[in-house]
Amino acid sequence: MQEQWLQALLIGLTSVGSAVLALMVMSVVLSRRAKPTVRSHAHPELEETVFLFDDQDLVDATAPARTLLDATPVAGSDWARLSTFIAPRFEKFAEAMSTLAANGRLELTEKPGDDGKAQLRLIAEDIAGLARITLIDPEAEGRGIMVDGLSQRALEDELDLLRQTLDKSPALIWREDANGDVTWANRAYILRSHALETADETLIWPLPKMFAVPQGALQHGPRRLRIEGEGETAIWFDTHSFPIESGTLYFALPADATVRAEKALRDFVQTLTKTFADLPIGLAIFDRQRQLQLFNPALLDLTQLGPEFLSGRPTLYAFLDRLREARMMPEPKDYRSWRQQMTELEKAAAAGFHTETWSLPSGQTYRVTGRPHPDGAVAFLFEDISSEMSLTRRFRAEIEMTHEMLDQMTEAVAVFQASGEMALSNAAYGALWRVEPETTLGQVTLLDALKLWQNDCDPDPIWARLRDYALRLGDKTPLSGQVRLKSGNQIDCRFSILHGGALMARFSTGHRQEPLPAQQIGGSTDRPLLNAE
Numbered sequence: 001m002q003e004q005w006l007q008a009l010l011i012g013l014t015s016v017g018s019a020v021l022a023l024m025v026m027s028v029v030l031s032r033r034a035k036p037t038v039r040s041h042a043h044p045e046l047e048e049t050v051f052l053f054d055d056q057d058l059v060d061a062t063a064p065a066r067t068l069l070d071a072t073p074v075a076g077s078d079w080a081r082l083s084t085f086i087a088p089r090f091e092k093f094a095e096a097m098s099t100l101a102a103n104g105r106l107e108l109t110e111k112p113g114d115d116g117k118a119q120l121r122l123i124a125e126d127i128a129g130l131a132r133i134t135l136i137d138p139e140a141e142g143r144g145i146m147v148d149g150l151s152q153r154a155l156e157d158e159l160d161l162l163r164q165t166l167d168k169s170p171a172l173i174w175r176e177d178a179n180g181d182v183t184w185a186n187r188a189y190i191l192r193s194h195a196l197e198t199a200d201e202t203l204i205w206p207l208p209k210m211f212a213v214p215q216g217a218l219q220h221g222p223r224r225l226r227i228e229g230e231g232e233t234a235i236w237f238d239t240h241s242f243p244i245e246s247g248t249l250y251f252a253l254p255a256d257a258t259v260r261a262e263k264a265l266r267d268f269v270q271t272l273t274k275t276f277a278d279l280p281i282g283l284a285i286f287d288r289q290r291q292l293q294l295f296n297p298a299l300l301d302l303t304q305l306g307p308e309f310l311s312g313r314p315t316l317y318a319f320l321d322r323l324r325e326a327r328m329m330p331e332p333k334d335y336r337s338w339r340q341q342m343t344e345l346e347k348a349a350a351a352g353f354h355t356e357t358w359s360l361p362s363g364q365t366y367r368v369t370g371r372p373h374p375d376g377a378v379a380f381l382f383e384d385i386s387s388e389m390s391l392t393r394r395f396r397a398e399i400e401m402t403h404e405m406l407d408q409m410t411e412a413v414a415v416f417q418a419s420g421e422m423a424l425s426n427a428a429y430g431a432l433w434r435v436e437p438e439t440t441l442g443q444v445t446l447l448d449a450l451k452l453w454q455n456d457c458d459p460d461p462i463w464a465r466l467r468d469y470a471l472r473l474g475d476k477t478p479l480s481g482q483v484r485l486k487s488g489n490q491i492d493c494r495f496s497i498l499h500g501g502a503l504m505a506r507f508s509t510g511h512r513q514e515p516l517p518a519q520q521i522g523g524s525t526d527r528p529l530l531n532a533e
Helices: 002-034 063-070 078-086 093-098 149-168 187-192 256-277 297-303 307-311 316-325 335-351 386-407 427-433 446-456 462-471
Strands: 049-054 057-061 105-109 121-127 130-136 172-176 182-185 223-228 234-244 247-254 282-286 292-295 354-359 365-372 378-384 412-416 422-425 479-484 490-497 503-508
Touching: 049 063, 049 078, 057 063, 057 078, 063 078, 078 093, 093 105, 093 121, 149 187, 172 187, 234 256, 282 297, 282 316, 297 307, 297 378, 316 335, 335 354, 335 365, 335 378, 365 386, 386 422, 386 427, 412 427, 412 446, 427 446, 446 462, 462 479, 462 490
Parallel strands: none
Antiparallel strands: 049 057, 049 130, 105 121, 121 130, 172 182, 172 247, 223 234, 234 247, 282 292, 282 378, 354 365, 365 378, 412 422, 412 503, 479 490, 490 503
16 A cells, blocks of 8 residues: 555656656747847947047047057058048048037038948047047947958958058059049158158148149040159159049059150250251151151252142152152153152162162252161152262363373373372373273283383383382472383383372373274283283
8 A cells, every 4th residue: 555655656746847847948948039139140249439539649449449540551640540541531520620629529421422331420529638539330330240260361461462562553543532632542652742751650631632633634545744843853754544433543653764765855856857957958758658757948949849748748659749740850751660760769768778860851960869767767868969960070071171182192191190000091102002091090000011111111220210219209300211112112201290199101202103903902912911910
């Protein structure tokens, strides 16, 4: 009986314990379902971004505020670093902060942008002489976002790389908003604009605007702008612009070397132009497309082409056509042959130095010279040589008349230059010594002629005296004597020094020497020519 009672008691206690355990489990489940979630793990609680400044010295700041200062790339005081972030986003931030002590509290709203983001708000309060600045992001509303550590590290590394790249760039890079205010600049721009005080490397804000670029002025390509440097010297830059959200991005590349090179080129061209303007020779330079690029005033006078036509940069063939119409070039037989001749002229001038002589219908004579220039250009020079040709013709006529006069003389005459070559001889000389005068000019020397004279004459001491006489300088006393030919005839010899050291030899036999027939001149086998060994 007692055992049955104990067994019943054990069963009851077990049932009660199971019920109690079930109630405890249910209460826990219900309590977890009823407990509200305070914050999502994706948006943990975040402190406000609050700064406390005593003038420009940071007294205290929250953790997000210090993180913001650390992320600012500008060196200098904490106030300068904060201004770098706030000033581009809030209009007239500096002016508003200067009135904080008088107003006690102010609130600013970020300038609206084109990116659709919510505008930041700034609240500044004066608390016992200290400035308490609070930044509020409406999108965050005091919440942070959980970010993967590796992703955050990759973003920071990339940001650091971009900052280093822009700070090392020699080009000036800056951004301007829609109002034309500079909102960001790289280190080269900051240093060039003297916006960074070297004493404590404090950044002056707002950043000065170095280039007065009108809106839209750079939309059609780069533009060269200048700023004033030290010592009233200008510093030149090639400026490029690119429209971006809420403003414009500018790049200014140094162009001082280019400007100096262009100035040197302009000065050189001006010097050449002044030089060409004083030349009596007409100059015409055609580029590789055979268009006229440069000419001088003498070309106008020589070709009688109007300045309007030449200023229009005609082609080479249009230029030659106009010369043909103006009868300033030789009259061609037909147009086809003329075109062929002009084509050959162009090819010859492009290949190397080429010269032609044009005898014009007016009686003038032009020397046309074509010369190639770098990059396929061709230069033509037009020179009036009419007076030179006239002088040459007159000299040639005088020389011919002198030869005719010498040929009429019965005395045999030969003239040798100071260097020893025969300069001229007359018909009587050729008949006496049985030589052809034309074959001896420039080929026979005085020594060759002396051998001839000795071979055709009996031995005589005058030939030895003649050698000494020809080598003697300054003595112009004539040398004369009488020798006997091997044929038995006697001849009178007279040698005299002319101006410039030339030697004139004269031989006289007392009767006229008739010129030898052509078949006997140089054709006899009993004696060689003078120039033969």
